[in-house]
Amino acid sequence: MINPRQADATEAKIVIVIDDDPSVRKSLTNLLQSVGLDARTFASIEEFLRWPLPDAAVCMVLDIRMPGRNGLDFQQDLASSDGAVPIIFITAHGDIPMSVRAMKAGAIEFLTKPFRDQDLLDAIQLGLELSRSRREEIAAASLLMSRYESLSGRERQVMEFVVSGQLTKQIAAKLGLSEITVKVCRANLMKKMCAGSMLELGKMSERLARLRGAQPE
Missing domain, CATH: 3.40.50.2300 (Response regulator)
Known part of the structure; x- marks a missing residue:
């Protein structure tokens, strides 16, 4: 009761x-x-x-x-x-x-x-x-979307590759960037997303995909 x-x-x-x-x-x-x-x-x-x-x-x-x-x-x-x-x-x-x-x-x-x-x-x-x-x-959900929207276009690109398991040198080659630049972008996006680990960032990425999929075109 x-x-x-x-x-x-x-x-x-x-x-x-x-x-x-x-x-x-x-x-x-x-x-x-x-x-x-x-x-x-x-x-x-x-x-x-x-x-x-x-x-x-x-x-x-x-x-x-x-x-x-x-x-x-x-x-x-x-x-x-x-x-x-x-x-x-x-x-x-x-x-x-x-x-x-x-x-x-x-x-x-x-x-x-x-x-x-x-x-x-x-x-x-x-x-x-x-x-x-x-x-x-x-x-x-609103907070997560707000954090993602604070990322630069390059940081979003790096995030996509990071959560897919790509190594720094692989990301650098695909985006035409230096490895140092990729590392800086990764550090910045981790801070902006308030992600404590790559695993946590991956879960955030999955959640974002679901949220974007639920939004009307």
Whole structure:
């Protein structure tokens, strides 16, 4: 059983609640505040969309059936955007096909009202941890790309040969450079990339290849 109070209190964490029932919003706000979580409530998806997503670990407690756009369709919209948010569905009128669709699309949990408070809190903690991990991955990828972009064109060429296992004299011959120049370029790129070893540089190169491959043309 997971208690949100066990989480790192120094990191901002916000739980978004979208439900058209005022009593549900009030009840969930009281529950979340009782365990030290910041709750932001909205009566509709449209109301939520007018609110700028904060720079924090977030997860969403989302009712499926509401006036206007339903929760399942909104889940698809979020999944296709850059602001993906872990979702926990709650509903008073759920069925198996609905729950299967939600879970296949990546929902953390599908809870039918009335549900146990602890079941919801456990799902929320999982969602917040997933959000935190995603934020760390995005930050790490951004830092790696920034370091690579700081390299000169020649340093990038040398890096490509270095991670492929080429020796200094081989790189010098292929690029028409002196061995001393290659050594200087290698030392500079290792420093700029903050790589402690050739093995680490190789892993960075693989990660960069994946990141560049994921970017749209």
